[in-house]
Amino acid sequence: MSETYDRGAVEDFGRWREFKPGMWAWIFHKFTGWVLVGYLFTHIAVLSTATGGDVLYTNTLQGLEELLVVRVLEVGLLSVAVFHILNGVRLLFVDLGFGLENQDKSFYASLVVTAAIVVASVPTFLSGV
């Protein structure tokens, strides 16, 4: 007869102090994936409603870029996109059986490279139009 263990619900985020790096990688990947889907819908909604000629279109985009909050959000978008891509490529390697023993290290590497790219992008995004 097999034994059963009551390990509690995986979905119990109140236990976040017990999470191992793999759990954080899973949470970050889900979060960034769905943020990208949300951005994609917003992006299409904005562009498809800025109709009425090339002047209105350009003014809409320039007006958005002039807002500091938009440029800060762009830095956020870059960070979720870069992390999702790097971690996604890492996951594909893991799925193929490469780097199974170094999963924590490769997750940390995704975070560090993401941080480096995002920090390097800040002057470009926040310097104004």
Ligand code: HEM
């Ligand atoms: C080079 C670009 C990308 C790579 C390499 C990539 C890679 C991956 C991988 C490997 C998974 C599955 C993770 C798992 O095993 O559970 C995944 C999940 C997902 N990705 Fe991407 N992705 C990319 C771009 C995108 C983009 C552009 C979007 C959105 C517009 C997106 C949205 C999602 C979503 C929603 C999930 C499912 C998250 C969940 O588990 O609920 N990804 N991605």
